[in-house]
Amino acid sequence: MRVALFVSCVNDALYPRTGRAVVRLLERLGHEVVFEPGQTCCGQTHWTTGYHREAEALAARFAGLFGRYETVVTPSASCAATVRTVHPRLTGGAPPPVHELTEFLVDVLGVTDVGAYFPHRVAYHPTCHSLRACGLGDRPLRLLRAVRGLELADLPRAEECCGFGGAFALKNADTSVAMAADKVRHVRGTGADVLCAVDDSCLAHVGGMLSRLRSGVRAVHLAQILAATGSGDEER
Structure with a gap:
């Protein structure tokens, strides 16, 4: 399966290990991961603090970048929720199909054992x-x-x-x-x-x-x- 990764701006700027981990995991499971270099914030912070015009521009940018993919995965539940619940209000259209990582693994791929080992x-x-x-x-x-x-x-x-x-x-x-x-x-x-x-x-x-x-x-x-x-x- 070809999967587009929406890494989120927080992970991109501060926690790059998270994005790299998603890529390693999905590739280990046999899937191709695509990263759109033009991706940026989903607009959550702008929306929740009243900057709705700025949030609308970010939602439109998100749709333009990810709208051509059948599957988009993100390691951020808060961003996934924003795309699903806020973006339709901002753009007037259906958002790209964004899955939070765990629901993608369990619901879409149908796996719970991903071959991990973590002795802690x-x-x-x-x-x-x-x-x-x-x-x-x-x-x-x-x-x-x-x-x-x-x-x-x-x-x-x-x-x-x-x-x-x-x-x-x-x-x-x-x-x-x-x-x-x-x-x-x-x-x-x-x-x-x-x-x-x-x-x-x-x-x-x-x-x-x-x-x-x-x-x-x-x-x-x-x-x-x-x-x-x-x-x-x-x-x-």
Whole structure:
């Protein structure tokens, strides 16, 4: 299958390992991955902060770049949700078929065991967009349970928001930090050495606090875990 990768601007600028992990994973599963070099932001931050004209231009650009592909995959549930729910309001047309990575693997390819090996105790944080906008349900957990060597920790109150919320973390910093502190307390209580999620933005928020506390818990995108084979690939 020929798959177009929408990596997201956050991953492109700050977390390139996530995009590389998606490519390694999909190519290992036998698929061709195409990267459109002209891709940019989906417009989520512009839309949510009231810059609707700018968001409309970005949505139109997205449609122009990805509209010719039958399958578009992104390692960002928040961006997938934006394309599906916001872009039609901005462009007046149906958006390109965008799949968040885990639903693409489980629903489109029909696989849960992707041949990964990751010998760590892992806690999974279901981000708000993955739960409430994309409706991923247990798809990420099903993929994690099939990873060899991985011990999945039960994260208490997992469905509570981590407090990031984009501009929310800036405009309501005290509340955002308090929410992240709650999440961090629960993560540390699991004894996990890795925290994973399907949105690097949320991982940056929680992972930053885990790092500052010198907790020993790493924040790793789920794509890196699924791409890992025991050869150190998840670190690239």
